[in-house]
Amino acid sequence: MSMIDDVRGVLAPPHPAGRPFILGGLAVIVVGIVLAHWLIWLGLLFTLFCLYFFRDPERVTPARPGVLVAPADGRVVATILAPPPPELGLGPEQRWKVSIFLSVLNVHVNRVPISGVVTRIAYHRGAFVSASLDKASELNERNALAIRLANGREIAVVQIAGLVARRILCDVREGDPVLTGQRFGIIRFGSRTDLYLPPGVRPLVEVGQTMVGAETVIAEMAH
Incomplete structure (x- = not known):
């Protein structure tokens, strides 16, 4: 696997199951902008983790039968x-x-x-x-x-x-x-x-x- 493939795997779109968590992290960032800047970093770290955890890369399945x-x-x-x-x-x-x-x-x-x-x-x-x-x-x-x-x-x-x-x-x-x-x-x-x-x-x-x-x-x- 090439370095480009590795990067594509990490940056793959998230699975739909991760959307509520990602939106929650973005919401914390917005709240942090209004109330406390430390919440911005907390929300950013959580959002980045969820984007990584729920990544859903495309795969190439072997074509031979059995x-x-x-x-x-x-x-x-x-x-x-x-x-x-x-x-x-x-x-x-x-x-x-x-x-x-x-x-x-x-x-x-x-x-x-x-x-x-x-x-x-x-x-x-x-x-x-x-x-x-x-x-x-x-x-x-x-x-x-x-x-x-x-x-x-x-x-x-x-x-x-x-x-x-x-x-x-x-x-x-x-x-x-x-x-x-x-x-x-x-x-x-x-x-x-x-x-x-x-x-x-x-x-x-x-x-x-x-x-x-x-x-x-x-x-x-x-x-």
Whole structure:
């Protein structure tokens, strides 16, 4: 990635979910002009942070069929065998799970790993432990999606709140067709995203590897 691409990524337009926060920061600046100049700096810093946090850059998704891409930016913190969330009704069979931790510095827009149809969305209330911990997948507040692929196989993508994140937004509904790399939601202020691969499909990534949402290939299915 070139320096120009890096700059474009940082200056990318914000996701719509960030607009209330950005407008709030601008409002503080206006109040500061009238009441106290220190509020101007506070509002400016908050606005700049929100512009950075909610940035939503364009991504180039691999075109070859059978590819599953990263559903989020961040760092892989686990690749283990585990059953998908029970609320999705995908059965108890263990499958490979890839967990991605998003710090406050990462782009927080979630992306569809592979084209298909959303068959179930299930929200689960929970705790707010650090999203970098393995137990966050089970204990934390989460929103899980099941997606049926064209070949009839199913995957699961789970948006998980973190220690600071308190709001999970999902923009798709059950029955919606989705495309690889499509935006489907966002988690505010630090989080985790888990991807459960189809049974028998192994991940191509390792713990510690950095993911680029909609671009990094996590796994490939045989044709």
